[in-house]
Amino acid sequence: MTAIALGLPRVRPTGAPSTPGRPDTEALVDRFGRVAHDLRVSVTEKCSLRCTYCMPAVGLPAIPRDDLLTPGEIGRLVGIGYRLGIRDVRFTGGEPLMRPDLAEIVRRTRAAAPGVRISMTTNAIGLDKRVGELVDAGLDRVNVSLDTVDRTHFAELTRRDRLPQVLAGIQAALDAGLSPVKLNAVLMPETLTGATDLLAWAVEHGCRLRFIEQMPLDADQSWARDRLVSAERLLDVLGTRFDLTPVGREDPSAPAEEWAVDGGPATVGIIASVTRSFCGDCDRTRLTAEGTVRSCLFGNEEVDLRALLRSGPSAGSSGASGEPRGDGSDDAATDAAIVAAWQGAMWAKPFAHGLDRGAPDAGAIGGSADDPEAFARTERSMGAIGG
Secondary structure, eight states, rough: OOOOOOOOOOOOOSSSSOOTTSSSSSSOOOOOSOBEEEEEOOOOOOOSSTTTTTTTOOOOOOOOOSSOOOOOOOOHHHHHHHTOOOEEEEEEEESSHHHHHHHHHHHHHHOOOOOOEEEEEEETTTTHHHHHHHHTTTOOOOEEOSSSSSSHHHHHHHHHHOHHHHHHHHHHHTTOOOOOOOEEEEEHHHHHHHHHHHHHHHHHTTTTEEEEEOOSTTTTTOOOGGGOOOOOHHHHHHHHTEEEEEEESSSOOOOOOEEETTTSSEEEEEEEETTOOGGGOOEEEOOOOOSSSESSSTOOEEEHHHHHHHHSSSSOOOOOOTTTTTTOOOHHHHHHHHHHHHHHHHHHHSSSBBOTTEEEEEEESOOOOTTOOOOOOOOOOOHHHHH
């Protein structure tokens, strides 16, 4: 029987971690001088697809409804993050559109942090029916996961025959002005042959395509270094059909290196997270759907902010469905405790891929802990962490 990673964290410490040597600043700084400005917020573990590189065929175990952050709690945490320097918020999952209260989550976020850019990573299924309310609530942009425009291949990769709904959602995002609409495609041997067709489709429809080297975040832990399709291999394949000119990164912390396609203005990006690690410039912090802060995608340490939210005097007694819980804004002591816990979590952020320089090799995948292409083995899969 194949073991499946159920996406349940092994350790979930509460309170503020030790911060010896931390400078006296409110910013979410770590020991290597990186400062977090980009917040990823997972809102659910549920998804309408079952992508082979992300989820087991049966999906992930359901998170109890009362364990999910409410819209008010998400808004409150984003507001605290905004005061600490967060300027970009992206909602992830699972699939964010599985939350019926997603527009309220966006609205609360916009009210709590009026200066942030709000985006969402989505498979776009159902987006055509909800894009209006999301834009009205304050959504600025979407990233759509799309690995192929071949319907048969799409059904094989996602275990669902739903490509027409995805394409309808992308068109709705374009029509609503959620630009630039970015497409994310995971690089695998199975998707490489269709990469040129996908790029041609993206250019034709005015979308910005980014290919992502596959990382060891699959639920069944079948990732193998020798199956990796590298950025260099992809460039060779794309170069058979397009003239690609390197243009670099939009900013140092942006994960995608960009190439102009046939002289531009269209571009294609490659996120070479394995072969060209950009951990040294990482400016991200993450909140799981259950309200734990995770400093690194591959770091298994999580600090429980939900417990702090719901222990303060402003916390109500309802669950995720009826709001309240820790959504009050008048509890300065609780906010201060959350700030300290979040700052402490980020101060302890590992150097790269969940590993620190000179760390033991225990659990490292793809090399020693000092190898930039090595990864710590995560207790959660991507679907459980939030992309």
